[in-house]
Amino acid sequence: MHSCTLLQDVANYQPDTLDLNTDAKAAAYWFPCFRELVGKFAKQAANSQMDDATAEQRAAQFQAAYLHQLEEHQNNIANNRGKVVLGTSELLKLNETMLRRYGFTDPWLRQKQQENASAKARLKQRLQEIDDIANEDARWTELVRGVLAGNMFDWGAQAIANILEQDSNFGLHAALERIEQRPWLVDNLDAWLERLHLSPAHKCAVIFVDNSGVDVVLGVLPFVRELLRRGTKVLLCANSEPSLNDVTSRELSELLDDCACQCDVLDSAWRSGRLLVYANGQSGPCLDMRTLPRELCDAIAANETDLLVIEGMGRALHTNLNAQFACETLKLAVIKNRWLAKYLGGDKMFAVICKYERS
Structure with missing residues (x-):
């Protein structure tokens, strides 16, 4: 430890x-x-x-x-x-x-490969959609909504598995229509936008990602690109071992090799080391910050990390929702379980958590 x-x-x-x-x-x-x-x-x-x-x-x-x-x-x-x-x-x-x-090391491998291939083919279009939004607040709002909608693509959530099994064409735009509309269950988006306006760019952001495919490619990467444009270094952290359809650090590195060439900002950052990938030390879909690998802990400290982004139900709801951190934190997740939504004070399926906390 x-x-x-x-x-x-x-x-x-x-x-x-x-x-x-x-x-x-x-x-x-x-x-x-x-x-x-x-x-x-x-x-x-x-x-x-x-x-x-x-x-x-x-x-x-x-x-x-x-x-x-x-x-x-x-x-x-x-x-x-x-x-x-x-x-x-x-x-x-x-x-x-x-x-x-019992010998099942990666049961969702086939789904991950298919969804990654499909999402990569749509990345350039998604980046253009973001670039077409001139207003900065509106652009950041769409980027956050994109991360949230991308987080719908979770084969570990039965409500989502049912949708994906019944509709093979269900994609990011359909998910954007399904998530809760603002005001969200936990809605600190305005505070996040204000921080972006009034304070200097972050030195370094560490982002704990969740699912393969639409989630990481069409949700997280456009968000990452906007941070890079502001001058923020980004450390992307993914699972050390497979879990459900969560992306692993090895898979994420391969995805970035393929995706970076579609965008000058991502390509430059990936080649120069301003965008890096680390294994998070986890073998399940949740996140225990006490079990991060030494290499990642050293990188967090050496880069003077001042922004933590945690995405997904496992990492930001089942764990870390109430945890306090020593830097600014943005916790983003869609609640894909009605009982948990009600437990947290909501009454809608696909309620949204957008929790921004200053250190």
């Missing part, structure tokens, strides 16, 4: 938003939810290795092992209450751990 300079109080940092050991209502919802989800994940795992005769058997073993461990967690609630935090992040990470144990 290495100390990350972004943490305001390392000793008291608690990434998890929920604790199923102390929150009975949350436990009553999430344990059945994960019991249902694991069946869908087992099916995905088996389908990802259809040329292997053992895949269905191993997928069944994965499901049984996951359900056994889930039962253990639920049975131990009384003993662990007040002693151990059991967040949804643990149950999400358990899914990845068990998949790997």
